[in-house]
Amino acid sequence: MTSHSHIDRPLYITVFLNGFISLLELFFGLISNSLALISDAAHNLTDFLAVFLALISRIAGRKPPTLKHTYGFRRLEIFAAFFNGLLLFAIMAILLKESIFRLFNPVKPPSQTIVIVVGIAAFFVNFISVIVLNPHKKEDVNIKIAFIHLLQDAFVSVVVIISAFLYNFSFGKYVDPIATILISILVLKSAILILYETVLTLLEGVPPNIDIMEIINFVGQNYPQISIHHIHIWQNGPNEILLTAHIHFKENCRTDEIEMVFADLKEKFEKQWKINHITFEPEFNGCGESETISKGISKGTKF
Ligand SMILES: [Zn+2]
Ligand SMILES: [Zn+2]
Incomplete structure (x- = not known):
C-alpha cells in the first residue's frame, strides 16, 4: 500500500483557504446584494466541503479492511462526493432560478468596490491553491481533479471581477444576474458530472474507461x-x-x-x-x- 499522507498538507491548506474565502464572499455578497458573489461563495463552500470530505474519507479509507468490512472503507469517498454533488446541484439550481427572476425584475447593481476587492481576493485564493497542489497533481487522480477544478474557480472569479467593471454601463443592472447565470450553468455542469460518476459507481456500473x-x-x-x-x-x-x-x-x-x-x-x-x-x-x-x-x-x- 502506498502512503499518501504527505499530500494531506497541501489539501489542508486548500481546505482552509477555500473555507475562509467562501465565508468572506458570502458575507460581502449578502451586504452588497451581489448574486454573482453569493454564487461564487456557495460554489467555493461546496469546494471546501468536497476537499474536507475527501480528507476525512481518505483518513477513513486508510483504515484497513476488517472482518465486517472486507473492502475497507473506500466507498465513503464516493458517498461523500455524491452528497456534495447533490448539495452543489441544489444550491446552483436555486441561484439560477433567482438570477433569472432578477433578469426580469432588475435591482440596483451591487457595490462595485466590494465585488471587485472580494473577487480579487477569491481569485488569489484559488490561484494559491492551484500553486500549492501543482507539484502533487500527478500523484493522485483526486488531486488532479481538484487542480483542474481550482483552475476553473480562478476563471469564475475573473468573471465576477469583470462583471463588476460593467455596472456603470446602461445595461449595468443586468450584469450581476447574467454573470450569476453563467457561473451557475458552469457549476451545474460539474455538479451533474459528479452525480453521474458517483451514481455510476454506487450502482456498480462498469467504469467508463472499460469496454x-x-x-x-x-x-x-x-x-x-x-x-x-x-x-x-x-x-x-x-x-x-x-x-x-x-x-x-x-x-x-x-x-x-x-x-x-x-x-x-x-x-x-x-x-x-x-x-x-x-x-x-x-x-x-x-x-x-x-x-x-x-x-x-x-x-x-x-x-
Ligand atoms: Zn470550485
Ligand atoms: Zn461458468
Missing part, C-alpha cells in the same frame, strides 16, 4: 486455450477496479498451468484496464452457462 467486449476480444485473440464468461466489473472507489469471471479451459490441464494463465491474465488486465482486484473461477466441464453477463444473479439463483 467488456474489448476484454472478450483480447482473451479470444491471445488465449486460444480458454474462453471467458459470467463477467462482473465494478469499482469500489478511485483506483480500485474489481473483476470476477469464469474461465473455461477447453482442454484439461494441470493446476500450475491454470495458475500461470490466471497470473498472466491478471497482469495484462491490470496493465491495460487498471483492473487490480481480480478473481477467476476455473472450469473444465463447465457450469452450464456461457453468457458474457450471467442472467442468474437477477433471478437470485446462480452466483
Whole structure:
C-alpha cells in the first residue's frame, strides 16, 4: 500500500483557504446584494466541503479492511462526493432560478468596490491553491481533479471581477444576474458530472474507461486455450477496479498451468484496464452457462 499522507498538507491548506474565502464572499455578497458573489461563495463552500470530505474519507479509507468490512472503507469517498454533488446541484439550481427572476425584475447593481476587492481576493485564493497542489497533481487522480477544478474557480472569479467593471454601463443592472447565470450553468455542469460518476459507481456500473467486449476480444485473440464468461466489473472507489469471471479451459490441464494463465491474465488486465482486484473461477466441464453477463444473479439463483 502506498502512503499518501504527505499530500494531506497541501489539501489542508486548500481546505482552509477555500473555507475562509467562501465565508468572506458570502458575507460581502449578502451586504452588497451581489448574486454573482453569493454564487461564487456557495460554489467555493461546496469546494471546501468536497476537499474536507475527501480528507476525512481518505483518513477513513486508510483504515484497513476488517472482518465486517472486507473492502475497507473506500466507498465513503464516493458517498461523500455524491452528497456534495447533490448539495452543489441544489444550491446552483436555486441561484439560477433567482438570477433569472432578477433578469426580469432588475435591482440596483451591487457595490462595485466590494465585488471587485472580494473577487480579487477569491481569485488569489484559488490561484494559491492551484500553486500549492501543482507539484502533487500527478500523484493522485483526486488531486488532479481538484487542480483542474481550482483552475476553473480562478476563471469564475475573473468573471465576477469583470462583471463588476460593467455596472456603470446602461445595461449595468443586468450584469450581476447574467454573470450569476453563467457561473451557475458552469457549476451545474460539474455538479451533474459528479452525480453521474458517483451514481455510476454506487450502482456498480462498469467504469467508463472499460469496454467488456474489448476484454472478450483480447482473451479470444491471445488465449486460444480458454474462453471467458459470467463477467462482473465494478469499482469500489478511485483506483480500485474489481473483476470476477469464469474461465473455461477447453482442454484439461494441470493446476500450475491454470495458475500461470490466471497470473498472466491478471497482469495484462491490470496493465491495460487498471483492473487490480481480480478473481477467476476455473472450469473444465463447465457450469452450464456461457453468457458474457450471467442472467442468474437477477433471478437470485446462480452466483
Ligand atoms: Zn470550485
Ligand atoms: Zn461458468
